[in-house]
Amino acid sequence: MGRPSDLIQGTLDLLILKTVALEPKHGWAIAKRIQQMSEDVLQITQGSLYPALHRLEQQGWIKAQAGRTPTGREAKFYTLTAAGRKQLARELEQWDRLSNAIGLVVREAE
Amino acid sequence: MPRWLDLLRLRARSFFRSTATDRSLRDELQTHIEEEIAEHLAAGITIAYARAAAMREFGPVARIEEECRDTRRVAFVHNLGRDLRYTLRSLRHQPLLVMAATVSIAVAVGANTTIFNLASELLFSTPSARDPERLVRIRMSGNSHASYREWHAMRESGALKDIAGYQIESEVNWRGPAESVSLIPLIVTANFFDVLGAPLAMGRGFTSGEAAVERHPDVAVISHGFWLKRLGGDRNIIGRAVVFNGRSYTVLGVLPAAFRAIPGYGVAPEVYLPLSRELMPDLDNPHAAVVELVGRLPDGQTMTQARAALAVAGRRIGAVFGDPHFGDVSQFTPAGGFGRMGDFKTVGAFFAALLVAVCLVLAIACANVAGLLLARSTVRRREIAVRVALGASRSRLIQQLLTEGLWLALFGTGAGLVLMFVLMNLIGRASLPLPLPLELHTEFDVRLALYSAAILILTTTFSALVPALQATRPSLVPALKQDEPRYAHRRWTLRGVLVIGQVAVALVLLLTAWLFVRNLTRASAADPGFNTTNTLVGQVSFVEGQYTPDTRAEFLRRAVERLKALPGIEQATYARGVPLTIRSGLRTGAELRLAEGGNPFQAQYEVNLVGPDYFSTIGIPVLKGREFRLADRGGAPVVAIVNEEFVRRYLAGVDPVGRHVLLPGAEHATYPAEIVGVVGNSRYRTIGETQQPAMYESFLQRGNRSRLVHILVRTRADAADMIRDVQQVLAQMDTSAAIDVQPMESALAFAFMPSRIGAALFGVLGALGLTLAMIGLYAVMSYAVSRRTAEIGIRVALGASRAAVLRLVLSDAALLSGAGIGLGLGIAALVTRPLAMFLVAGLSASDPVSFAGTALVVTVISLTAAWTPARRALRIDPVTALREE
Numbered sequence: 001m002g003r004p005s006d007l008i009q010g011t012l013d014l015l016i017l018k019t020v021a022l023e024p025k026h027g028w029a030i031a032k033r034i035q036q037m038s039e040d041v042l043q044i045t046q047g048s049l050y051p052a053l054h055r056l057e058q059q060g061w062i063k064a065q066a067g068r069t070p071t072g073r074e075a076k077f078y079t080l081t082a083a084g085r086k087q088l089a090r091e092l093e094q095w096d097r098l099s100n101a102i103g104l105v106v107r108e109a110e
Numbered sequence: 111m112p113r114w115l116d117l118l119r120l121r122a123r124s125f126f127r128s129t130a131t132d133r134s135l136r137d138e139l140q141t142h143i144e145e146e147i148a149e150h151l152a153a154g155i156t157i158a159y160a161r162a163a164a165m166r167e168f169g170p171v172a173r174i175e176e177e178c179r180d181t182r183r184v185a186f187v188h189n190l191g192r193d194l195r196y197t198l199r200s201l202r203h204q205p206l207l208v209m210a211a212t213v214s215i216a217v218a219v220g221a222n223t224t225i226f227n228l229a230s231e232l233l234f235s236t237p238s239a240r241d242p243e244r245l246v247r248i249r250m251s252g253n254s255h256a257s258y259r260e261w262h263a264m265r266e267s268g269a270l271k272d273i274a275g276y277q278i279e280s281e282v283n284w285r286g287p288a289e290s291v292s293l294i295p296l297i298v299t300a301n302f303f304d305v306l307g308a309p310l311a312m313g314r315g316f317t318s319g320e321a322a323v324e325r326h327p328d329v330a331v332i333s334h335g336f337w338l339k340r341l342g343g344d345r346n347i348i349g350r351a352v353v354f355n356g357r358s359y360t361v362l363g364v365l366p367a368a369f370r371a372i373p374g375y376g377v378a379p380e381v382y383l384p385l386s387r388e389l390m391p392d393l394d395n396p397h398a399a400v401v402e403l404v405g406r407l408p409d410g411q412t413m414t415q416a417r418a419a420l421a422v423a424g425r426r427i428g429a430v431f432g433d434p435h436f437g438d439v440s441q442f443t444p445a446g447g448f449g450r451m452g453d454f455k456t457v458g459a460f461f462a463a464l465l466v467a468v469c470l471v472l473a474i475a476c477a478n479v480a481g482l483l484l485a486r487s488t489v490r491r492r493e494i495a496v497r498v499a500l501g502a503s504r505s506r507l508i509q510q511l512l513t514e515g516l517w518l519a520l521f522g523t524g525a526g527l528v529l530m531f532v533l534m535n536l537i538g539r540a541s542l543p544l545p546l547p548l549e550l551h552t553e554f555d556v557r558l559a560l561y562s563a564a565i566l567i568l569t570t571t572f573s574a575l576v577p578a579l580q581a582t583r584p585s586l587v588p589a590l591k592q593d594e595p596r597y598a599h600r601r602w603t604l605r606g607v608l609v610i611g612q613v614a615v616a617l618v619l620l621l622t623a624w625l626f627v628r629n630l631t632r633a634s635a636a637d638p639g640f641n642t643t644n645t646l647v648g649q650v651s652f653v654e655g656q657y658t659p660d661t662r663a664e665f666l667r668r669a670v671e672r673l674k675a676l677p678g679i680e681q682a683t684y685a686r687g688v689p690l691t692i693r694s695g696l697r698t699g700a701e702l703r704l705a706e707g708g709n710p711f712q713a714q715y716e717v718n719l720v721g722p723d724y725f726s727t728i729g730i731p732v733l734k735g736r737e738f739r740l741a742d743r744g745g746a747p748v749v750a751i752v753n754e755e756f757v758r759r760y761l762a763g764v765d766p767v768g769r770h771v772l773l774p775g776a777e778h779a780t781y782p783a784e785i786v787g788v789v790g791n792s793r794y795r796t797i798g799e800t801q802q803p804a805m806y807e808s809f810l811q812r813g814n815r816s817r818l819v820h821i822l823v824r825t826r827a828d829a830a831d832m833i834r835d836v837q838q839v840l841a842q843m844d845t846s847a848a849i850d851v852q853p854m855e856s857a858l859a860f861a862f863m864p865s866r867i868g869a870a871l872f873g874v875l876g877a878l879g880l881t882l883a884m885i886g887l888y889a890v891m892s893y894a895v896s897r898r899t900a901e902i903g904i905r906v907a908l909g910a911s912r913a914a915v916l917r918l919v920l921s922d923a924a925l926l927s928g929a930g931i932g933l934g935l936g937i938a939a940l941v942t943r944p945l946a947m948f949l950v951a952g953l954s955a956s957d958p959v960s961f962a963g964t965a966l967v968v969t970v971i972s973l974t975a976a977w978t979p980a981r982r983a984l985r986i987d988p989v990t991a992l993r994e995e
Contacts, residue, residue: 027138028145046142047174054135071148075141076134 012044012052014095017080017088020062026075027053053078061087135175189506193513201517207486208521211479214882215522215569218475219562220529221878222468225871226561227534229461231550236446237372238365240307241406246413248273248403249441250424251433255399258323258385260427260436261299264403267423270416271408274298274305275401278373278546280389281651281818282381283848285353286340289841292651292848293336294546295354296371296379297389297401300327305406306372313348313363321384323393329384330359334367335549336380354381356653356846357388368551372404372445378549396431404445417442460868460948467622467875470615472569474882477608479518479573481886484605485893487511487581494581508578515574516566523566527554580604605890606926609883613930613968616876616883618938621964622945623869623876628960629949630869633862638690639792641729645854646829646836647688648821653846663743663810665843666721666819672839673823678832681727681824686719686813688820688854689794690861694718697795698805702760705770705782713760716794716804719813724806725751725789727824735767735787743810750783754791756803783807797861821851829853868948880968883930884975891923891979902983903991912984919983923976930972931965938964 019025019033030053031044056062061084067077080088143164150160201208236242248264250256256264261275276298283290300322303315311334321327330352332341341347351358371378383389385401392398407416421439428436487494497507534552657665666684673682687695695718703710725737733754742749750771757766770782794802807813821840825832830853837851895902902915910918939956946955 026141028142031142046139050135050139050142050174069141069145071145073141073144074137075145076138 011095012048013056014088014091015042015044016049016052016056016078017061017084017091020078021080021085021088024065024067024077024079026067026069026077028075029069030078056084059087060084132175139174189509190513193510194517197510197514197517201514204486207482208518211482211518211573212521212525214475214478214885215472215519215573216525216529217878218468218472218882219523219526219565219569220533221875222465222472222565223527223530223558223562224533224537225461225464225468227530227552227558228537228550229465230557231552232376233374233458233461234446235370235374235376235551237306237374238308238368238370239372239445240309242446243444244407245306245445246270246405246407246416247441247443247445248405248420248439250403251428251435251438251440253399253440254402256401256403257396257398258393258400259396260431261401261403263427263430264420264423265301267427269419269423270405272301272305273403273405274302275385275403276302276372277401278377278379281848282354282383282389283356283651283653283846284340284381285356285846290653290846290848291340292649292850293354293380295381295383296373297383297385299385299401302382302384303331305404308369309366310363311366313361315363315382316384323384323386326388327384327386328357328359329362330354331363331365331382332361333365333378333380333382334369335378335547337364340380352381354383355389356655359383368553370446370551373402374446376548376550378547380547413442413444459944463622463945463948464871464875467619467872467879470619471875471879471882472565473572474612474615474879474886475522476569476572477612478882478886478889479515479522479569480576481605481608481889483511483515483574483577484580484608485889487577490581498582504582507582508575511578511581512570512574515570515578518573519566519569523562523569527562576604576608603890605893609886609890609926610930610933612883612886613927613972614934614937616879617931617934617964617968618941619872619879620876620968621934621938621960622942623872624960624964625942625945625949625953625955625957626865626869626872628957629953630862630865632953633797633865636793636797638797638858639730639790640689641824642854642858644825644827644829645728646821646823646825646832646851647691647854647857648823648836648840648849648851649693649818650821650840650844651818651848652844656844656846659744666809667740669821669840669843670721672843673821673836676832676835676839678826679823679836680826681723683724683727683822684721684809685724685820685822686809686816686818688822688857689718689792690797690858692860693818693820694795700774703772703780704761704764705772708764711760713756713803715756716802718804718806719809719816720806721809724822727822729824730792731790733788733790735785737787737789738806738808738810740810742808746811748781748783748811749786749808751787751789751806752785753789753804755801756805757788759803793861797865864948880971884971887923887927887972888975888979890926891919891976892982894922895919895979895983898983899986899991902986903988906986907988907992915983915986916980919980920973920976923972923980927969927972927976931968934968935961935965 015034016030019030019037025033027046027049031046031049034042034044053062057064057078061081062078063081064076064078067075069075146164147157147160150163151157155163237245239245250260250264255277256275261273265273276296278294278296280295280297281292282295284293300316300320301318304318308315310331313331315331316327316329321329332347332352337343337347341352344350347361347364350361352361353359365382369378373379385393387393390400393400405420407413411419417439420442421437424439425437428434494507498504531552534550538550538552652662670682670684673679687693689695695716697714698717699712699714701710702713720738722738722740722742725732735751737751738749750773752761752766761769766785766788768784770784772780773783774780789806791801792804793799794804821836823829823832823836833851833853837849840847840849840851902918905918906915938961942955944955949955
């Protein structure tokens, strides 16, 4: 189960940034998208999603715009900013390094 | 947009538009839930089930909102606003608590800010000038004043941007519509207004061109007070003529009302006149002390650089004038603000002692409020327990309880500041026996705002932090589930400890007050060595140029003759100075030698120039020889009279009468004066001074150039009845002279002023501290009795006597105040020692009588404060008390 506490620290930010990089999305859609893409392995609870969104907004990496959901509700749509794009690149790079490193360790131990 | 600007905008939005952000947050979460429901519905589940499932998945909405808010880092502000509203609402139901706390804090803050304001205004005010921080006070080679030519040379040297001079020691006569009045002007160098750049309410200041000494300047700038009070606030005064010393001056400008003059200390000269030979005939004497110096730093130079440049210039000037020490810059300090700290010692220390005292009063007041809040938190135990059970964190609860303290402190400080303005107004109006006009300008400036803010924070912390910590103790929570035990009595409660502290601090304050009061009674009872009753002092200031030395002597002779002819007048004379007033004479240091032989000796002594019959008029006994006679006039052999102390110190072993002492004259010459008498010792400058040697010279030989003379009159009956007659006689003889006659006792008020002010201020603070502490003790005892009602009821039911009940309550009070008194005496023994510098000789700061007396007073008053609660305990009816169970 991909509970957020099981996620490696900081991975949630990466997931959110990556998700909104393609097109603006609102909170619920972000959660759904991550769930779908991970084939239901990663389920983001709202209790960690929204504080994370607000933190990323305060950092200036994503910004919110008003919009309508496909079901016709008013919602805040989050978009990646220029600073966010750079941050995403940094985080991706870091993720690659980290997963490589873990992979090396784990395989070595086999 | 740069990223940091964007971030700033976001933070600002969360901060200022917190309600709007909160609403948008709630909407966002709501949308999420609705989307979830929509999805469930699409899967074919009933709406009720879908909603429940969505909510379950979502989790606690409030907690998530809170967490989101935390990421915005505005939780503190958000909570503060809510706490402020909540606590204000709950305080509305506690009018008594609010009132008691507000009054306690207001009184203490009022006293505190008043003293602070007085100190800051009298000692550290900044003179009204352009860029006052670039102005410096200058003293060369230790002299307070510079001569005219020294000022001129220093100015010409160009070491500073410019240097101005001023002096406040002169008087001028202003011819008013009704009578001549003697005024204190500020006599200033021509460039004074150019250097200072002082603001003016009307007109302008004089320029160095038009006010130069060579042009015999007749222009003036007047103060707002002079314009309003003496000239009736005439709007068209600019360009009009005003007569000073019989000479007409054109008014060029009027200073603004809130003008802080350059001498500082609140001194407010009434008029500003340019330096001239007419006002200062002594101007060209190279040794005459004419002006104090104030300079403006050259642009871009630091104090150190400018000082060094001035020292170089000073050495060059000194070489020209033959004064090798003139290059010593003995003072070079900022003209205003805290840079003046070094200018005064005793006065500054006095204010420091006062500030400590008012802060102690504030501490006692805070302890009172803390006691009230402690009692309140005991009542609110349940409420607090419930909130803890619901998950409120300790820090959150403490924040809320502190907010309550913040409100009380705000009310108290606000009321205290109002009180301060009232007090400052009263002090400003009080007429002090000062020879100089003083003005206090009270305004809510940055300094006072910062001080008030500091007081607010301290008051909040001291009065609310301890109760808040106590109320939210984690160990308390389980115990809260049941009621408090009804029969347990704890003697050493936190409130009890607070009261001990209060009593101790109050004792220290009261002891200080007691010391100052004893100091005053000692000073008043001290014998000045001359007669102060049935004596009148008339100060006469002549118009310059009205008399020659001979006609002045003639005027004085006739005045004394006519006064003596009045019925009820026993004796009359005249003198240059009057002891124990601001004009007590000169203090001289010189190398003296007897003409008859013997070694030269360095002597430091008081000098006064007195007329015939001076000693019999003022009541100083002539021990040997004679006193001055009318024959001791110009042309006759020079005579002098010395006091006992002078003989003891400098002429031991010789019979002084008939000897000649060589006195310093003009330009290094000496002249012999025959000692014709020895008189008794007396006080000269202050009542508490150590005995000083003194020499009197004949007024008719040495003093008849001076513009200012004192007429002394001994009356047979009450002197006050004769004031009008004396004033009339003198005014008839010279209508142009300014004359001010008053009884000797009121003329001496100046000498007693420091001890009077000290006694009054510390007396009030001591009484205030004791009252506040006793209110604290009373509250604690009342509370204890109310808590012990059931216990006392049982005791009485079991047969305890009235005396036993009384003892039960009073012994607690005695224990608290006893501990407080013991602690206070210990502290006092350590801290009152530095007060010795303000006390008359012979009164020790660890005076045992004062210590014992204060302890007794505090004991008696503490028992009085505990008496009413004790009486209440006596009235407890066992049946009623037990039925309440």
